[in-house]
Amino acid sequence: MKTEWNDLGVKLSEPILQTLKDLNFIKTTPVQAACIPLLLQKKDVCAEAVTGSGKTLAFIIPILEILLARSTPLKKHDIGALIISPTRELASQIDEVLSKFLEHLPQFTHLQMIGGAHTVVQDIKEFTSKGAHIIITTPGRFMDLLIRQGDKINLAGGLKALEILILDEADRLLDLGFHATLNTILGFLPKQRRTGLFSATQTREVESLARAGLRNPVAVTVKEKNIGGDGSRTPSSLANYYMVCEGNQKLAALISLMKTKAPGKFMVFMSTCAAVEYFSLLLKHFLPSVTVMSIHGKLKTTRFKIFDKFRSLKTTGLLVCTDVMARGIDIADIDWVFQFDAPSCASDFVHRCGRTARIGNHGTALAFLLPNEEPYVHFIDINQKVKLSPMELPDDLPDNLDEIRQMQLNDRSLMDRATRAFVSYIHSYVKHECSVLLRVKDLDFGRLAVGFGLLTLPKMPELKNRKTDFFKPLDIDLNTIAYKEKAREKIRQEKLTIYRETGVWPSSKANSGPMKKNESWSEQRAQKNRKKEKKKLRVEQKKRKRAAVDEDEWNELARDARLLKKLKKRKISEKSFEKQFNKADAAPSETT
Structure with missing residues (x-):
């Protein structure tokens, strides 16, 4: 009211x-x-x-x-x-x-x-x-x-x-x-x-x-109230949907929906900075009539300029972003919010949706879910009081794999971005808050790799003994793929020559010592936590030591103050005062 x-x-x-x-x-x-x-x-x-x-x-x-x-x-x-x-x-x-x-x-x-x-x-x-x-x-x-x-x-x-x-x-x-x-x-x-x-x-x-x-x-x-009278965490003017699709279909489904729902303003939320950087480049290619921008937490200096530019945009625009844009951001007339990946924190699901349907306006939010993620719908209903309705997968989805791979073959930097995006996605999935429902072992890594348009699967322990048969790697020597940027390619060629002569890539710090065995993300995380704990322990020990010293100093000051007080009230003589005062000063040296 x-x-x-x-x-x-x-x-x-x-x-x-x-x-x-x-x-x-x-x-x-x-x-x-x-x-x-x-x-x-x-x-x-x-x-x-x-x-x-x-x-x-x-x-x-x-x-x-x-x-x-x-x-x-x-x-x-x-x-x-x-x-x-x-x-x-x-x-x-x-x-x-x-x-x-x-x-x-x-x-x-x-x-x-x-x-x-x-x-x-x-x-x-x-x-x-x-x-x-x-x-x-x-x-x-x-x-x-x-x-x-x-x-x-x-x-x-x-x-x-x-x-x-x-x-x-x-x-x-x-x-x-x-x-x-x-x-x-x-x-x-x-x-x-x-x-x-x-x-x-x-x-x-x-x-x-x-x-x-x-x-x-x-x-x-x-709180908004829904038709049934239950308290809802999202505005009543917001239509909330989910779409179940395979890992190799998500990008095609997003592109198809963008083409049918334009013109308007859209936001796409992804789980990692690397995914934002990579997929924003692909979306620029496949949606040439749409102004595509990207924002994530690592863009410290340019983030606000991009945000301001998107807000003032008068044409059809798409903002690809991480959860750095999920809260409190008010952009007028956002028509659709797409959740490309499930957020790592359940409450962020609501905040992502809230970028549309603001202050009484109408809007639509759609979450893309993999087949193994469908139980997440019930979890969001119970945990966040948000009911999601199913939306059918668009018909005749395009197969963009060959085109994406060709883009990577034309520029090595895009291939690097694709690999980083895939690896960061797997790592974020490992540490998902709702890992009981969204389990890494249930992922179809082969279909995911196709969805990312990878040329070959990266070497990472998390892929060991996982389902990858859907993925067909490209039969190519990756060292033959060049950077478009000539200066960067020249440096790579110099390093490649050294590598072929010595068998060691020259730029990595790890090359200064024996090569380490690949470690899983969870093991790396555990090692990092152990180092943090050790550092924390050292800091606490230093604090305790300082506190002990401080306490001794305060005790000495208090004792001296009591002696001075007694002297002023003439309860002790000057001779007695000097004797006790000098004795107290000498005590530490006697114990050392």
């Missing part, structure tokens, strides 16, 4: 109402109607709402109203509001919305502190020269700036004026491992503040963070 802005029970300022009118936000969403009055009534709020429900305005409007209501204006370097977001893309979106409101409220300054867009030096220069009454940031960058000394920036001092803290996508913040960072940041903030914690899911970790950072919070839960 939606409400008029004037019916919230709290009066909104004219500049805010004007901005809402400019942005064509006529009515509130349920989460806005619930949270705005509570935050303006000096309550802490812990809000859970389905993805795409309008959470951003639910905290931006209270922030501005709270700052407007201050009895004294904020000084240049006073920070009145702090918004912490899990990713730079989401932070940029929040900044964009806030900027619209600040066009009518020029007395407030704001600053976005995130990686990629600016360097730390630029952020310091911006804050020192202009200040920022509202800061939108990510935990890592803000923590870095907060604890800096000697760079002429004093964020800790500015935070003394803080009126309100917002933790957006709190579940994602914790999933990304920011719990300790957030607790450190909370330690710098004044106790007398309002706090809003917004999340798509309420986990134990989120509840723990709420207990640490909020005072007697009001819990707000906004």
Whole structure:
């Protein structure tokens, strides 16, 4: 049920109402109607709402109203509001919305502190020269700036004026491992503040963070209801489907659906960065009339530019991405979301779907599942309360294998990408959260290899004694395949000459010693964990040693203080004091 802005029970300022009118936000969403009055009534709020429900305005409007209501204006370097977001893309979106409101409220300054867009030096220069009454940031960058000394920036001092803290996508913040960072940041903030914690899911970790950072919070839960009356984790305007297809059919099915559903905007989620890089190149080739872009977590500097370009795209566009784009990202008019692979975390299934059908709009989401993955449908229904309807595989799927292989024969770099994508996919499958249902041993590796368009199967222990008979390797010497890039090919040829003469490839560090036997991913992971444990143990031992030393020093200081106190009160003579004091100083040397 939606409400008029004037019916919230709290009066909104004219500049805010004007901005809402400019942005064509006529009515509130349920989460806005619930949270705005509570935050303006000096309550802490812990809000859970389905993805795409309008959470951003639910905290931006209270922030501005709270700052407007201050009895004294904020000084240049006073920070009145702090918004912490899990990713730079989401932070940029929040900044964009806030900027619209600040066009009518020029007395407030704001600053976005995130990686990629600016360097730390630029952020310091911006804050020192202009200040920022509202800061939108990510935990890592803000923590870095907060604890800096000697760079002429004093964020800790500015935070003394803080009126309100917002933790957006709190579940994602914790999933990304920011719990300790957030607790450190909370330690710098004044106790007398309002706090809003917004999340798509309420986990134990989120509840723990709420207990640490909020005072007697009001819990707000906004959920869509389906026809049967059960609480659904996805908007009612979203149509959710799944399609069962073999590993060698997935790409062809995706291309076929793209051709039939265009024009529009589409997103394809894949499990690994390598898969995103490889399949985006194939999709560009097979869908020449579609603007294909790709984003994954390893694109640190160009990620936001690509994201912004896709958002502003007016023609048919396809964004191939990993789960870095699964949460909080608001791209207008996404028509279809395709899940090429099942996400490693069940909750990400919901967040992926939530990129479409946002704020009342209609959208469609489709998950491609291998035959052995069909039980995942029931698991998502039970675990995430999302019901999926079956969709039939398109007729007359094209066989693209020969064309993909020819592309690799024309450019070795594409062959390298294909192999990396396949290997990374198998590794991600091994560590899948739902490995009880999605078991590696049930995969048809032969059909998967065909789906990736491989020329030959890579040498990896995970393929030993696995089903691969569907795959027919190309009878070719892979060393004859050249890179299109001439400089790169020249280097490869020089190394190939050395290899043929010595039998050792010259570039690898492993060649400096005896060659190692291939190890499975699980064994590599186990070794890595053992090294981490050893390192952790060494650090803890050092800490204990330091703590023991510190305790001894404190004990000595306490003893000296007691002696001085006795001397001042004339309970002991100066001669007795010097004797005991010198004796205590000599004690350590006697024991060494």
